Amino acid sequence: MARAATTSDVFNAIAEPQRRDILVLLRAGERPVTELANELGMTQPRASKHLRVLKEVGLVRDRTAGKQRLYGLEASGLRPVHEWTGGFARFWNESFDRLDAYVQDLKQARQEE
Template sequence: MPIWEYVSAMARAATTSDAWNAVAEPQRRRILTLLRGGERPVNEVARALSIDQPRASKHLRVLREVGLVRVREEGKQRLYALDARGLRPIHEWVGGFERFWSESLARLDVYVRGLAEKEKRR
């Protein structure tokens, strides 16, 4: 885990370090969706997603590190549970664009019309 603060030539922004990046991975999104149905042991997660166990463990680790998931030990199993609180900031940020969804359509219309004009004038 690099100490970005002290690295002068930062190569790539840390990725798996926040909910945004954790959720950018399709498999991890599927895992979170699965966990809405309640806590699950690793093997079950792996089976549900049709991936091997190491892969499931790794994804779960990322999710755990960014706090989107919690682990509970139960015998030889590890039950992972959803902790959706970290998704809230994302929802709010994206929500700030809600009002632009429809506007975008209108603007796109103008945009396309502009292109058409440009073509005609050629």
């Protein structure tokens, strides 16, 4: 078996930096493919392919507007990722807490001099 399909999972979909770039750009509003491609310095087919992946995992929606097709953000799909990583927050704060405790100790020691 190879890697799982990127189109099957949000974690996989955002593993690709260019797709993350697209999502960030879309925070500013809907955009047609060509514009995205230009702003990110990639070819149109490439942008289309990435958008397809993003759409299949529900991170992006599209609607036809005349000759163009506008892509828009569907950010709720990122929520699970945010929450999953959030489940580790207490661990990355841990060292901070320890450092803080250490500093407090130092302070107290100094006062007792």
